[in-house]
Amino acid sequence: xxxxxxxxxxxxxxxxxxxxxxxxxxxxxxxxxxxxxxxxxxxxxxxxxxxxxxxxxxxxxxxxxxxxxxxxxxxxxxxxxxxxxxxxxxxxxxxxxxxxxxxxxxxxxxxxxxxxxxxxxxxxxxxxxxxxxxxx
Numbered sequence: 118x119x120x121x122x123x124x125x126x127x128x129x130x131x132x133x134x135x136x137x138x139x140x141x142x143x144x145x146x147x148x149x150x151x152x153x154x155x156x157x158x159x160x161x162x163x164x165x166x167x168x169x170x171x172x173x174x175x176x177x178x179x180x181x182x183x184x185x186x187x188x189x190x191x192x193x194x195x196x197x198x199x200x201x202x203x204x205x206x207x208x209x210x211x212x213x214x215x216x217x218x219x220x221x222x223x224x225x226x227x228x229x230x231x232x233x234x235x236x237x238x239x240x241x242x243x244x245x246x247x248x249x250x251x252x253x
Contacts, residue, residue, distance in 0.1 A: 119153065119174050120146055131166040133158045149218065159195040164205050184208045190215075 123145045126132045134143020135156045147154040157167055171182055188211030191199040203210050215222055220235055 118178055119171075120148065122170055122174055122177075123155075126166065126170050132163045132170070133160065152217075154217070159191075159193070159198065161198060161201055161205070164202055168205050188215075 123132065124142075127134060127142055127145060132145065134140065134145035135158055137143040143158075144156050146156070155167065157164060174180070175182055184207040187206070187208040189199070189203050189206055189208050190211045190213065191202060192213070195202070199210055213222070219238060221232070
């Protein structure tokens with residue numbers, strides 16, 4: 118339901134996604150299980166619209182968004198307004214480099230050493246699966 122609300126808000130130009138040159142209409146939300154990653158351009162008025170949309174989602178769905186458990190990440194020109202964004206959303210400011218689902222996240226291109234950890238973990242789990250599931 119949240120993805121639909123965000124899509125309709127983008128159509129009405131109340132919010133705007135990022136990287137519209139890579140994703141049609143810009144990327145606004147990634148969802149995995151009960152996690153949501155929301156992307157927005159640097160615009161305080163549209164940020165207020167997003168907060169209203171999230172509050173409407175709470176009312177419509179009966180679900181509660183834990184803003185106090187959430188983190189806000191700003192980069193580029195948005196860093197100037199990061200305190201304002203944190204106040205709008207009522208959440209703490211996060212800092213790069215952080216991990217999401219075990220994968221390092223950063224606003225710049227990751228280096229090989231950052232990806233190496235993910236590859237090693239994947240290989241370890243694959244080896245474990247092979248020994249458990251495949252007969253010798």
